[in-house]
Amino acid sequence: MRPQGLWRSLVLVQLASTRSFLETGSGRRKLQTAALGASSPSRIPEFAFAFDIDGVLLRASKPIPGAAESIALLKDQGIPFILLTNGGGKHESERVAEISEKLQVPLDPSVIIQSHTPFAELVRGPDELSALENKCVMVVGGDGDSCRRVAERYGFKNVVTPGDIFMANPNHWPFSKVFRKYYEGFARPLPNPCGSKDPTEGLKIDAIFVFNDPRDWALDAQVILDVLLSSQGILGTFSEKNGCTDLPNRGYLQDGQPPLYFSNPDLVWAAAYHLPRLGQGGFREALEGTWAAITGGPSKGVELKKTIIGKPYQGTYEYAENQLLRNRSRAFGTHLQQPIRNIYMVGDNPESDIQGANTYRSPHGSQWHSLLVRTGVYSGGEPTWTPQAIVDNVQKAVEYGLNKSRWHV
Numbered sequence: 130m131r132p133q134g135l136w137r138s139l140v141l142v143q144l145a146s147t148r149s150f151l152e153t154g155s156g157r158r159k160l161q162t163a164a165l166g167a168s169s170p171s172r173i174p175e176f177a178f179a180f181d182i183d184g185v186l187l188r189a190s191k192p193i194p195g196a197a198e199s200i201a202l203l204k205d206q207g208i209p210f211i212l213l214t215n216g217g218g219k220h221e222s223e224r225v226a227e228i229s230e231k232l233q234v235p236l237d238p239s240v241i242i243q244s245h246t247p248f249a250e251l252v253r254g255p256d257e258l259s260a261l262e263n264k265c266v267m268v269v270g271g272d273g274d275s276c277r278r279v280a281e282r283y284g285f286k287n288v289v290t291p292g293d294i295f296m297a298n299p300n301h302w303p304f305s306k307v308f309r310k311y312y313e314g315f316a317r318p319l320p321n322p323c324g325s326k327d328p329t330e331g332l333k334i335d336a337i338f339v340f341n342d343p344r345d346w347a348l349d350a351q352v353i354l355d356v357l358l359s360s361q362g363i364l365g366t367f368s369e370k371n372g373c374t375d376l377p378n379r380g381y382l383q384d385g386q387p388p389l390y391f392s393n394p395d396l397v398w399a400a401a402y403h404l405p406r407l408g409q410g411g412f413r414e415a416l417e418g419t420w421a422a423i424t425g426g427p428s429k430g431v432e433l434k435k436t437i438i439g440k441p442y443q444g445t446y447e448y449a450e451n452q453l454l455r456n457r458s459r460a461f462g463t464h465l466q467q468p469i470r471n472i473y474m475v476g477d478n479p480e481s482d483i484q485g486a487n488t489y490r491s492p493h494g495s496q497w498h499s500l501l502v503r504t505g506v507y508s509g510g511e512p513t514w515t516p517q518a519i520v521d522n523v524q525k526a527v528e529y530g531l532n533k534s535r536w537h538v
């Protein structure tokens with residue numbers, strides 16, 4: 130993962146931009162408290178919850194018994210919580226509307242963090258120079274161009290997809306001709322011609338985001354590799370520095386190529402099939418393997434530089450903690466820098482939920498507690514990452530947190 134400083138600086142920018150929000154009058158605070166569902170604003174909780182969704186609140190899209198009641202209780206008590214998922218592919222407002230409908234509990238989009246949600250921070254970035262708002266970004270994965278539309282709602286103004294590149298020049302990956310009808314449904318003309326060798330005219334990609342599971346792995350892998358091997362991120366070029374043994378990283382990624390960002394590191398996921406299916410992390414592994422085969426890879430000292438977000442990574446937990454602080458501030462007018470003393474992470478996956486909570490280091494000094502439920506991926510025995518407690522379900526996890534924080538309902 131990229132240095133955490135990137136995220137820290139992005140978070141600081143966001144904290145600065147929301148600080149004025151604290152200076153609201155008590156009348157407005159009351160309204161905000163009501164909107165978030167808190168009925169007892171006089172008691173300001175010093176704790177919060179973070180819930181994974183699949184296997185904790187929902188299973189095969191159906192509510193897990195006790196989930197709706199637990200969320201409704203926290204809302205009623207004004208206890209901050211967020212839903213922290215490695216899922217994605219839809220805008221947060223759509224996702225939260227689906228969950229609200231399934232649980233029959235109205236939820237605000239500010240309570241959900243999907244795997245790609247922190248990408249929104251890069252629209253403005255830590256400074257003007259690194260802002261991607263008006264740069265050309267390539268968004269990979271998801272159904273049709275649903276992820277492009279999510280990126281646009283985040284504020285990226287110039288978004289292309291591998292499908293656009295294929296439709297502009299099908300020779301880019303000839304085997305995707307069998308998917309032509311699919312791409313015709315959403316492809317847009319490229320902002321610049323594709324394949325030009327003239328750097329002033331070619332399509333220059335300034336960042337690559339793998340938002341969601343690719344549907345056409347081969348085209349997506351080919352286009353990503355093309356950009357990473359290009360000069361300055363200009364499609365159709367090939368950097369003369371590639372393979373130069375006297376340069377760092379054997380000359381790879383030394384020629385102004387754009388940063389590569391992945392969300393959702395999960396290698397496999399539980400789908401309707403009886404065995405685990407390859408997830409977004411599987412695509413990353415495949416891409417890394419191809420990259421290594423082409424460049425020589427780690428055995429030759431060549432690294433694929435990338436940033437990975439999603440659970441269990443520090444950046445995602447830091448984003449989640451800051452979102453909890455923002456939501457509590459909206460509800461109670463508390464200072465954004467005032468730490469939430471204890472945060473209970475409730476998850477079903479030891480590798481993501483529990484590992485993330487156990488290894489996360491809070492810049493605010495908050496203590497994260499990992500609670501593993503038995504309603505999802507975890508099927509008993511010694512978990513790969515040891516939680517603070519193993520509980521039967523989300524309701525028991527909430528009870529555990531309330532008791533531990535001495536909050537009497």
Ligand SMILES: [Mg+2]
Pocket residue numbers: 181182183184185476477478505506
């Ligand atoms: Mg899960």
